Amino acid sequence: MIYLDNHATTRVDPRVVDAMLPFFTEKYGNSGSVTHALGETAHDAVEAARNSIARGINAEPNEIVFTSGATESNNLAICGVAQRPRRRGNHLVSVQTEHHAVLGPLQKLSKRDYDVTLLPVEPHPSESAGCLDPQRVADALRDDTALVSVMLANNEIGVIQPLAEIGALCRKHGVLLHCDATQAVGKIPVDVDHLNIDLMSFTAHKMYGPKGVGALFVRRRNPTVRLDAQILGGGQEAGRRSGTLNTPGIVGFARALQLCLAELPAEAERQAKLRNHLWTGLNESLPNLELCGPQLEESVRLPGNLNVSFGNVDGEALLLNMPQLAVSSGATCASTDPGPSHVLLALGMSEDQARSSLRFGLGRFNTADEIDQTIGIVVQAVEKLRHLT
Ligand SMILES: Cc1ncc(COP(=O)(O)O)c(C=O)c1O
Known part of the structure; x- marks a missing residue:
C-alpha cells in the first residue's frame, strides 16, 4: 500500500511512540493528582510538553489549552467566543472553504440569532484559486462582528491564506481572529504573534503524532481572550476545558511538533519536489x-x-481501480457527506469536475520510488477507465 492520504492522518513516527510509551505503563498518574510522585511526574511531563508546544508557535505556555483534537478546538474557539455574555455582537465571519469542524458550529449558531457571513474565494482556474482576498474580510467587518475565523492551510487544495494581512486587519478593527491551522502547523512556519492570531486550533495526528489530542491557542494579553467553556467538570486547563488530560497523547504531541519543526525546511523542500514530480x-x-x-x-x-x-x-471508480494506493477522492471529504467536495464547488468547479478529482497528500514517509510507482498506477487506471467510457 502506498500511503498518500497524509492530510487525513499521518503514521505515528516511531520516535513519538518511544516518547509516549512510559506514560501508559510506568508513569501512568493523573496529571491532576499532585499529592503523590506518580501524579507529579505526569504533571511535569504535561507542563514540559505545554512549554515546548507553546514555543513552537511563539506563544506562552498558559495560552495552550489541550483538547481532544482540532474539531474540539474549533468548536471551543467559535462557540466559546460567540457565547461569551460580554461580546461585541452576534456577527461571525468565515470562509466557504473551511473545514466542517468550523462550518458545523457556525451553522448551529446561525440557527440561534447569530448572523454568519461566509466569504467566497478566488475561482478556478487561476494561479490563486482558493485564496481569500483580505479586502473581502475588510468589507465584511461590522461594529457587531465578534469573530473572524479563517484557516491557514486548506485540507483539500492546500491553499495557504494570507493570514498576516487578515490578522493585521482584524487587530486594527478590534475583532478577534480564530485560525484553524490544523494542516499548517509542523508543515510551514507558524508564529501566532507575526500572524496576529488570537485563537488557533491544531492537532497531533496531522504531524506524525497520536490521534485524539489537540490544542487551542488562546491569547492571554493584547488582547485577553475570554471563552465560555464548552466542557464543564473538574476545571482543568484553567477552567477552559475540563477533563483528565491525555498525558501520553500530550507528550507525543509535543515530541511530534518538535520533530516537525527540526526537520521542517528540508522536509518541505523534499515533499514539494516529490509533489511537483507527481x-x-x-x-x-x-x-x-x-x-x-x-x-x-x-x-x-x-x-x-x-x-x-x-x-x-x-474519482470513486478510479479509487476502486487502484487498491494499492491510499488517496482520497473529492467526493469523500467528510464521512457524513458523500456529496462532491464543498471546497471544489466553492471554487466554481462543476459537480462533475469535483467528482473526478483526487487529493494526494504526501508525507514524511513517502519516497521518490513510491511517487514513480504512483504515476504508473494512476496513469494506467485513468487510461483504462477513459477507454471504457
Ligand atoms: C483543516 C482541518 N480542521 C480540522 C480537522 C479536524 O481535526 P481532528 O481530526 O483533530 O478533530 C481536520 C482534520 O481532518 C482538518 O483537516
Missing part, C-alpha cells in the same frame, strides 16, 4: 488534467498537497 508525471502522460487549487508555489500551497481533476473519470 504532477509533472501525471500531466505529461494524461491529457485533460486540471490542477485544482492554486499554483504549486510554496507561498500559496502546502508542499505535500496535490489535487487533480481527471476529466470525465469518476
Whole structure:
C-alpha cells in the first residue's frame, strides 16, 4: 500500500511512540493528582510538553489549552467566543472553504440569532484559486462582528491564506481572529504573534503524532481572550476545558511538533519536489488534467498537497481501480457527506469536475520510488477507465 492520504492522518513516527510509551505503563498518574510522585511526574511531563508546544508557535505556555483534537478546538474557539455574555455582537465571519469542524458550529449558531457571513474565494482556474482576498474580510467587518475565523492551510487544495494581512486587519478593527491551522502547523512556519492570531486550533495526528489530542491557542494579553467553556467538570486547563488530560497523547504531541519543526525546511523542500514530480508525471502522460487549487508555489500551497481533476473519470471508480494506493477522492471529504467536495464547488468547479478529482497528500514517509510507482498506477487506471467510457 502506498500511503498518500497524509492530510487525513499521518503514521505515528516511531520516535513519538518511544516518547509516549512510559506514560501508559510506568508513569501512568493523573496529571491532576499532585499529592503523590506518580501524579507529579505526569504533571511535569504535561507542563514540559505545554512549554515546548507553546514555543513552537511563539506563544506562552498558559495560552495552550489541550483538547481532544482540532474539531474540539474549533468548536471551543467559535462557540466559546460567540457565547461569551460580554461580546461585541452576534456577527461571525468565515470562509466557504473551511473545514466542517468550523462550518458545523457556525451553522448551529446561525440557527440561534447569530448572523454568519461566509466569504467566497478566488475561482478556478487561476494561479490563486482558493485564496481569500483580505479586502473581502475588510468589507465584511461590522461594529457587531465578534469573530473572524479563517484557516491557514486548506485540507483539500492546500491553499495557504494570507493570514498576516487578515490578522493585521482584524487587530486594527478590534475583532478577534480564530485560525484553524490544523494542516499548517509542523508543515510551514507558524508564529501566532507575526500572524496576529488570537485563537488557533491544531492537532497531533496531522504531524506524525497520536490521534485524539489537540490544542487551542488562546491569547492571554493584547488582547485577553475570554471563552465560555464548552466542557464543564473538574476545571482543568484553567477552567477552559475540563477533563483528565491525555498525558501520553500530550507528550507525543509535543515530541511530534518538535520533530516537525527540526526537520521542517528540508522536509518541505523534499515533499514539494516529490509533489511537483507527481504532477509533472501525471500531466505529461494524461491529457485533460486540471490542477485544482492554486499554483504549486510554496507561498500559496502546502508542499505535500496535490489535487487533480481527471476529466470525465469518476474519482470513486478510479479509487476502486487502484487498491494499492491510499488517496482520497473529492467526493469523500467528510464521512457524513458523500456529496462532491464543498471546497471544489466553492471554487466554481462543476459537480462533475469535483467528482473526478483526487487529493494526494504526501508525507514524511513517502519516497521518490513510491511517487514513480504512483504515476504508473494512476496513469494506467485513468487510461483504462477513459477507454471504457
Ligand atoms: C483543516 C482541518 N480542521 C480540522 C480537522 C479536524 O481535526 P481532528 O481530526 O483533530 O478533530 C481536520 C482534520 O481532518 C482538518 O483537516
